[in-house]
Amino acid sequence: TRRVRTRDLLAAKERGDRWAMLTSYDQYTAALFDTSGIPVLLVGDSAANNVFGYETTLPVTTDELLPLVRAVVRATKTALIVADLPFGSYEEGPVQALRTAVRFMKEGGAHAVKLEGGRRTAEQIRAIVGAGIPVMGHVGFTPQSEHTLGGYRVQGRGSAAEEVVADARAVAEAGAFSVVLEMVPGEVAKQVTKELAVPTVGIGAGPDTDAQVLVWQDMAGLRGGKAPRFVKRYADLAGVLGDAARRYADEVRSGEFPAAEHTF
Numbered sequence: 704t705r706r707v708r709t710r711d712l713l714a715a716k717e718r719g720d721r722w723a724m725l726t727s728y729d730q731y732t733a734a735l736f737d738t739s740g741i742p743v744l745l746v747g748d749s750a751a752n753n754v755f756g757y758e759t760t761l762p763v764t765t766d767e768l769l770p771l772v773r774a775v776v777r778a779t780k781t782a783l784i785v786a787d788l789p790f791g792s793y794e795e796g797p798v799q800a801l802r803t804a805v806r807f808m809k810e811g812g813a814h815a816v817k818l819e820g821g822r823r824t825a826e827q828i829r830a831i832v833g834a835g836i837p838v839m840g841h842v843g844f845t846p847q848s849e850h851t852l853g854g855y856r857v858q859g860r861g862s863a864a865e866e867v868v869a870d871a872r873a874v875a876e877a878g879a880f881s882v883v884l885e886m887v888p889g890e891v892a893k894q895v896t897k898e899l900a901v902p903t904v905g906i907g908a909g910p911d912t913d914a915q916v917l918v919w920q921d922m923a924g925l926r927g928g929k930a931p932r933f934v935k936r937y938a939d940l941a942g943v944l945g946d947a948a949r950r951y952a953d954e955v956r957s958g959e960f961p962a963a964e965h966t967f
C-alpha cells in the first residue's frame with residue numbers, strides 16, 4: 704500500500720466515487736481511521752475546541768497544532784494528511800501563508816494544508832500551490848470568521864448563493880486540489896460540485912458533494928451535549944468511556960480491582 708495522493712482524489716471524482724474524511728489529532732484515532740477506509744485525515748484547527756478546550760477555533764496556534772500533525776502522520780500509512788492553518792497564521796498575506804504552510808510540511812510532515820476563505824485568500828492559496836504544496840480550500844461557513852458571520856449560520860441562502868459559488872470558484876482557480884463546503888444549502892453545494900473539476904468535501908452541505916467530512920468526536924459521540932443538525936452519531940463513545948471510568952472507580956473502591964491476575 705502507498706499513500707493516497709491528491710490525484711487519486713481527482714480520479715475518484717472522475718469515476719463518481721465518493722469518499723469520507725475525518726478529523727484526527729492523535730495516534731490511536733489516526734491509525735484506526737487509516738485502516739478503516741478513511742483516505743484523507745484532517746488535523747483540523749477544530750483541535751482548539753476538541754483537544755485544547757478553547758471556546759472557539761481562534762486561539763489555537765501553529766505551535767500547538769504541529770505536534771498533533773506529527774503524531775497523525777507517524778501513525779498512518781495510507782491516508783493523506785491535511786494540516787489546517789490556524790487563525791492568524793495566513794491572513795497577513797501570501798508570504799505569511801507560505802511560511803506557515805512550509806512549517807506544516809517540513810516540521811509536521813503533512814501532505815497538504817487547508818485554509819479558510821474564498822476570494823479573500825485566493826492569493827495565499829496561489830502562493831502555497833506555487834511552492835509545490837497541495838491546498839484544500841474551505842468556503843461557506845468558515846469558523847475562524849464566526850464573529851463577522853454572526854455565529855454558526857448557514858451561508859449562501861437565497862441571493863447569497865452566488866457568493867459561495869464565487870468563493871469556491873476562486874479557490875479552484877487559485878489551484879486548490881479540493882474545497883470544503885461548510886453549512887451551505889444542499890442545492891448550492893450540488894451546483895458547485897457540478898461546476899468544479901476538483902472534489903468538494905461537504906459538512907452540512909447535503910448529499911451531493913464528492914466527499915464528506917466530520918469532526919471525529921462528533922461522529923463517534925464522544926462530545927457531550929447537542930450536536931449540530933448535520934452530524935450523525937455512529938457510536939456513543941461518551942457512554943462507553945464514562946461507563947468504563949465508573950466501573951473502574953467502583954472496583955477500586957470495592958477492592959475488586961486489582962485482582963490476583965493483575966498482581967506480580
Ligand code: KIV
Pocket residue numbers: 726745746747748749750787841883906916917918
Ligand atoms: O477544523 C476542522 O475540523 C475543519 C473541518 C470540519 C472541515 O475545518
Ligand code: NA
Pocket residue numbers: 747748749787
Ligand atoms: Na478547520
